[in-house]
Amino acid sequence: xxxxxxxxxxxxxxxxxxxxxxxxxxxxxxxxxxxxxxxxxxxxxxxxxxxxxxxxxxxxxxxxxxxxxxxxxxxxxxxxxxxxxxxxxxxxxxxxxxxxxxxxxxxxxxxxxxxxxxxxxxxxxxxxxxxxxxxxxxxxxxxxxxxxxxxxxxxxxxxxxxxxxxxxxxxxxxxxxxxxxxxxxxxxxxxxxxxxxxxxxxxxxxxxxxxxxxxxxxxxxxxxxxxxxxxxxxxxxxxxxxxxx
Amino acid sequence: xxxxxxxxxxxxxxxxxxxxxxxxxxxxxxxxxxxxxxxxxxxxxxxxxxxxxxxxxxxxxxxxxxxxxxxxxxxxxxxxxxxxxxxxxxxxxxxxxxxxxxxxxxxxxxxxxxxxxxxxxxxxxxxxxxxxxxxxxxxxxxxxxxxxxxxxxxxxxxxxxxxxxxxxxxxxxxxxxxxxxxxxxxxxxxxxxxxxxxxxxxxxxxxxxxxxxxxxxxxxxxxxxxxxxxxxxxxxxxxxxxxxxxxxxxxxxxxxxxxxxxxxxxxxxxxxxxxxxxxxxxxxxxxxxxxxxxxxxxxxxxxxxxxxxxxxxxxxxxxxxxx
Numbered sequence: 087x088x089x090x091x092x093x094x095x096x097x098x099x100x101x102x103x104x105x106x107x108x109x110x111x112x113x114x115x116x117x118x119x120x121x122x123x124x125x126x127x128x129x130x131x132x133x134x135x136x137x138x139x140x141x142x143x144x145x146x147x148x149x150x151x152x153x154x155x156x157x158x159x160x161x162x163x164x165x166x167x168x169x170x171x172x173x174x175x176x177x178x179x180x181x182x183x184x185x186x187x188x189x190x191x192x193x194x195x196x197x198x199x200x201x202x203x204x205x206x207x208x209x210x211x212x213x214x215x216x217x218x219x220x221x222x223x224x225x226x227x228x229x230x231x232x233x234x235x236x237x238x239x240x241x242x243x244x245x246x247x248x249x250x251x252x253x254x255x256x257x258x259x260x261x262x263x264x265x266x267x268x269x270x271x272x273x274x275x276x277x278x279x280x281x282x283x284x285x286x287x288x289x290x291x292x293x294x295x296x297x298x299x300x301x302x303x304x305x306x307x308x309x310x311x312x313x314x315x316x317x318x319x320x321x322x323x324x325x326x327x328x329x330x331x
Numbered sequence: 332x333x334x335x336x337x338x339x340x341x342x343x344x345x346x347x348x349x350x351x352x353x354x355x356x357x358x359x360x361x362x363x364x365x366x367x368x369x370x371x372x373x374x375x376x377x378x379x380x381x382x383x384x385x386x387x388x389x390x391x392x393x394x395x396x397x398x399x400x401x402x403x404x405x406x407x408x409x410x411x412x413x414x415x416x417x418x419x420x421x422x423x424x425x426x427x428x429x430x431x432x433x434x435x436x437x438x439x440x441x442x443x444x445x446x447x448x449x450x451x452x453x454x455x456x457x458x459x460x461x462x463x464x465x466x467x468x469x470x471x472x473x474x475x476x477x478x479x480x481x482x483x484x485x486x487x488x489x490x491x492x493x494x495x496x497x498x499x500x501x502x503x504x505x506x507x508x509x510x511x512x513x514x515x516x517x518x519x520x521x522x523x524x525x526x527x528x529x530x531x532x533x534x535x536x537x538x539x540x541x542x543x544x545x546x547x548x549x550x551x552x553x554x555x556x557x558x559x560x561x562x563x564x565x566x567x568x569x570x571x572x573x574x575x576x577x578x579x580x581x582x583x584x585x586x587x588x589x590x591x592x593x594x595x596x597x598x599x600x601x602x603x604x605x606x607x608x609x610x611x612x613x614x615x616x617x618x619x620x621x622x623x624x625x626x627x628x629x630x631x632x633x634x635x636x637x638x639x640x641x642x643x644x645x646x647x648x649x650x651x652x653x654x
Contacts, residue, residue, distance in 0.1 A: 314635025
């Protein structure tokens with residue numbers, strides 16, 4: 087089984103988000119970049135599925151050379167090889183197009199992405215890749231088991247889940263629960279240095295969206311504290327002042 | 332031209348988030364002096380379809396094909412995109428629900444449309460088509476411009492008010508040719524906890540963290556949530572420890588919510604957790620540590636022990652309901 091895992095390079099979850107250039111650029115100064123956690127769990131599942139010679143795992147990233155430490159991390163976790171499409175990930179459409187073009191030329195059985203990236207949270211790449219390739223896309227997937235030429239997945243829905251069977255090839259956007267987290271061991275880290283990382287130039291595609299500016303949420307006023315022994319007062323305030331119920 | 336809204340139903344009924352999305356789509360149609368057309372797929376009673384007119388739909392396309400009774404991502408995307416083409420709609424609006432998140436990118440590719448996901452505002456009037464969406468998992472907003480002629484927008488639930496303008500929509504059957512290749516996925520089973528309020532579109536959320544000390548103490552959280560008609564949620568350490576399911580995990584790597592009330596009990600307020608709740612309208616924090624960072628972003632707070640405070644809150648809600 088050939089598995090392709092799409093990975094993105096995102097600011098660490100503890101990052102305080104600020105902007106520069108009149109709020110038009112994300113301020114990367116001092117920011118630690120990591121493998122997107124949802125992509126990491128997708129990769130962990132791919133490595134589990136491929137274990138014991140049952141398949142191969144390729145990771146693909148659309149990014150400039152600064153994303154290579156994150157790609158090496160993915161190789162250390164257990165991907166066999168990596169592809170970097172040498173371009174700034176302009177928007178989801180651009181990224182999905184590059185992934186789909188690569189996948190067309192390299193027939194994969196299963197394409198995994200995280201449910202979303204924790205920077206732009208678009209949750210769009212899985213569906214777009216599926217559409218470009220005219221194959222099914224399912225998200226948010228918390229369980230994925232392979233059975234011959236198809237897979238059984240559990241998809242999260244409002245207030246529950248759906249159990250779905252899908253023939254390969256398909257695209258799935260995954261979240262926590264789909265695999266056990268994999269911490270790279272020393273052997274993985276050493277071998278990651280020599281695993282193939284191929285750099286491919288992007289295919290031309292028009293962009294459909296632009297980010298114009300950013301802002302951070304407006305600060306809230308001072309907290310109104312209610313004494314612990316007068317907890318009923320809180321319910322009164324929420325009912326009569328904030329009017330939330 | 333016109334604007335097309337996908338009116339997703341849940342077991343034959345429309346949720347409030349759909350009325351929000353229809354109202355939002357109507358406002359966009361008004362900006363462009365055009366009509367709003369809704370499309371419904373599945374089994375919804377005609378009077379309910381016509382009632383979408385109350386929120387601004389001039390016409391409702393009703394797709395009742397048996398093959399589309401349950402959600403099939405690819406096939407639904409094909410039907411909605413085809414409807415957009417037939418209606419000459421260059422703006423398609425969806426609710427950013429789990430299904431909406433699956434559909435928007437596929438419809439976007441089919442129509443060559445830029446997709447604005449998780450929108451929280453109307454497009455700004457002007458030459459450029461720009462609108463605000465959440466970014467960095469709730470730590471910020473981005474203003475994005477859709478530069479393509481066709482556009483797809485998914486609206487964050489609870490970020491736009493339902494507006495009733497009155498009126499009844501004309502309901503028309505809509506048939507489209509279905510491709511077999513759109514039906515490769517087969518739903519084996521649907522498991523739903525019907526007595527629970529679903530978290531992503533809940534208006535009230537009661538959330539608890541490690542301060543609860545163990546899963547056995549969640550009884551009072553559930554009781555308070557039930558009394559308020561709220562959904563229950565939790566922090567990451569709690570779902571990581573297996574005290575609560577991952578589907579309840581709110582925060583940067585869990586789900587982002589934007590309820591009218593987020594009541595956090597025994598949660599310190601790590602930056603990753605705050606990311607997921609920052610667009611809540613009212614934030615209430617109960618924590619015994621007065622230095623907990625959560626108090627800095629809260630509107631109301633109680634410095635106190637959850638095991639003493641929560642039972643008092645339950646009592647007070649009961650009294651309020653009785654009065």
